Amino acid sequence: xxxxxxxLSPAQEEALGKHLQFRxxxxxxxxxxxxxxxxxxxxxxxxxxxxxxxxxxxxxYDNIGNLDFRGLFRCAKREDLMKVNYQILEKVVQALREFSxxxxxxxxxxxxxxxxxxxxxxxxxxxxxxxxxxxxIFSHVEQNYPEIVKQVxxxxxxxxxxxxxxxxxxxxxxxxxxxxxxLKDDWQMELRKYIAPDQLPLAYGGTRCEPDPDCTDYINHGxxxxxxxxxxxxxxxxxxxxxxxxxxxxxxxxxQYQIDKPRSTIRWEFISIDHDIGFGVYNLQGEKKQELxxxxxxxxxxxxxxxxxxxxxxxxxVLKFDNSYSWTRAKExxxxxKILHPNSEVTVSPGDSDxxxxxxxxxxxxxxxxxxxxxxxxxxxx
Numbered sequence: 001x002x003x004x005x006x007x008l009s010p011a012q013e014e015a016l017g018k019h020l021q022f023r024x025x026x027x028x029x030x031x032x033x034x035x036x037x038x039x040x041x042x043x044x045x046x047x048x049x050x051x052x053x054x055x056x057x058x059x060x061y062d063n064i065g066n067l068d069f070r071g072l073f074r075c076a077k078r079e080d081l082m083k084v085n086y087q088i089l090e091k092v093v094q095a096l097r098e099f100s101x102x103x104x105x106x107x108x109x110x111x112x113x114x115x116x117x118x119x120x121x122x123x124x125x126x127x128x129x130x131x132x133x134x135x136x137i138f139s140h141v142e143q144n145y146p147e148i149v150k151q152v153x154x155x156x157x158x159x160x161x162x163x164x165x166x167x168x169x170x171x172x173x174x175x176x177x178x179x180x181x182x183l184k185d186d187w188q189m190e191l192r193k194y195i196a197p198d199q200l201p202l203a204y205g206g207t208r209c210e211p212d213p214d215c216t217d218y219i220n221h222g223x224x225x226x227x228x229x230x231x232x233x234x235x236x237x238x239x240x241x242x243x244x245x246x247x248x249x250x251x252x253x254x255x256q257y258q259i260d261k262p263r264s265t266i267r268w269e270f271i272s273i274d275h276d277i278g279f280g281v282y283n284l285q286g287e288k289k290q291e292l293x294x295x296x297x298x299x300x301x302x303x304x305x306x307x308x309x310x311x312x313x314x315x316x317x318v319l320k321f322d323n324s325y326s327w328t329r330a331k332e333x334x335x336x337x338k339i340l341h342p343n344s345e346v347t348v349s350p351g352d353s354d355x356x357x358x359x360x361x362x363x364x365x366x367x368x369x370x371x372x373x374x375x376x377x378x379x380x381x382x
Contacts, residue, residue, distance in 0.1 A: 019144050025265075025310050028086055032094070037084045040075040040229035044068060045084055046222030049095055050215050051199030051208070053111045056103050057150050058095045059195060060110050063221045065118035065156070069130030071225025073303040078133070085137050089145055096148075109150035111194070113204065115221075116164075117156040125163050129299040138171040146173070151194070152180045155187045155204070242270075242334040247277065247323040249330050254320045255337070256284075259311045263342045266317060269306040270335035276301055277331050278322030281309055295322055300333075 008016065023029055037045070046063035053059055072081060092110055099107040124130060141148070154161070161182075169177055183190045188205025200206020202213035209215035247253045257266060270279070280295030298305045311317060323331045 015143075021310070022140075022144055025308070026083075026086060028090060031083065031087050032090050035083060035087065037087065038076050038080055038229075040225050041072070041080065041084050043220075043229075044071065044223045044225045046220050047088060048219035049091075050201060050218040051195065051206075052099070053150075053195045053199070055150075056099065057107055058092075058099050058110050059113060059199070060092065061113050061115065061219045063115040063117075063219075065116045065120075065124075065158075066222030067124065067130075068222070068224045069124060069127045069133075071229075073129055075225050075229040075231055077306060078303060079306050081133060082136070082140075085140075089141065089148075092145070092148060109148055111150050112152045113191070114152060114154045115156055116154060116158060116161055119158055119161060119164060121160050121163070125160060125167065129302050131167050132299065134168050135171045138168055142171065142173050142176065147175070149176060149179055152176075153187075153191060153194070154180065154182045155191070157182060157184075239271075239334055242336045245321065245333045245335070247321050247331045247333060249326050249328055250324055252278070252320055252322040252324055253333070254318050255335075257317050257319070257337065257339065259314050259317055259339070261341050262313050263310060265308050265310045265340040266319075267306070267308040267338045267340060268319060268335060269304060269337075270300055270321075270333055271304045272298075272300040273332040273334070274301055275326075275329060275331055277333055278320075278325065279305065280320050280322065282318050282320065283311075283313075284316040284318060289318075292317075295320065297325070 027034065036042075046066050047061065049058055049060050051059050076084075096107050096110065165180075191200060191205050195206070197206045198208060201209050201215040201219070203215075209217075214221055243255075245253045245255075259266070266281070268281075270277075276297050276299050278295055279293075279298045279300070280291065281293035283290045283292055292309050293307065309317075319335075319337065321331075321333050321335075323329075
């Protein structure tokens with residue numbers, strides 16, 4: 001991309017169009033002004049900016065090991081968990097703009113320090129809804145904020161870190177993967193090669209923020225969500241008001257909606273009882289089906305699923321709950337759907353519905369144990 005308006009390839013034009021639509025649909029342009037995260041997320045969701053690296057780029061700290069997946073899913077809806085990450089990304093863009101003005105040159109990337117202390121198998125890797133959330137976040141970053149990362153330094157990585165990395169790296173661009181550097185035994189000394197001591201908190205080998213070595217005025221290091229923040233009802237609609245469907249074993253359940261106005265938005269929310277369920281959205285075009293939201297198994301028995309799709313054209317849109325993978329068990333699903341027209345919101349009762357009769361993780365790839373930077377998916381400094 002040359003930077004001149006109109007000098008874009010067809011693929012770049014398509015990517016730009018999708019990005020602009022994403023910003024519009026998710027309200028990204030005003031998310032810093034119009035949206036305030038729930039109090040529990042403000043208190044317990046880790047992350048923050050502090051200092052700059054030796055090239056003058058801002059540094060962001062992500063204490064992923066203190067991320068309380070289970071607590072966060074019990075105190076906030078999935079939509080809020082996505083929004084808080086969108087807001088962080090917009091804060092990154094804002095920081096880059098401010099650094100560019102301060103330095104008198106374009107600063108387009110950030111340095112990230114990922115603190116993996118307290119990362120565990122039980123709390124993080126085996127909690128599949130949290131893994132799915134992280135995969136979705138990585139996918140959104142790559143699609144809508146490409147090349148925003150200069151370098152990622154992983155510190156305090158426990159023995160289970162390779163498992164966690166293997167779960168999410170498929171959703172990272174190859175260029176991004178090559179920017180990940182694992183700092184091992186002398187990680188504080190190694191960090192000082194890239195970030196001056198007067199730009200590092202005491203806890204990370206620097207000289208700043210005494211007597212608060214963690215610089216907590218700038219960096220939220222995360223915490224377990226206190227039970228008083230847990231929500232008793234994570235769905236917008238009470239269960240008694242939701243539609244119910246029993247999806248038989250080896251079968252699926254489809255609900256059709258007729259959209260008369262282009263640019264209308266379908267919003268859905270559903271929970272499944274005790275077990276997961278497959279879910280996807282598609283558009284009927286004659287005898288053909290266009291997939292709009294990919295069909296995949298959702299852990300809606302753990303946390304309610306909610307989402308939306310903006311319909312570019314009128315026509316018939318189908319929400320499908322899939323249980324074809326289950327040989328022995330029927331699934332009960334509770335759901336509600338709203339159709340938002342361009343200028344109004346209308347709740348639509350579902351039309352006639354018809355009954356139509358993981359790989360968990362791959363740990364086969366070892367992290368290279370070489371000295372210095374090595375040319376691999378994950379670099380290692382020893």
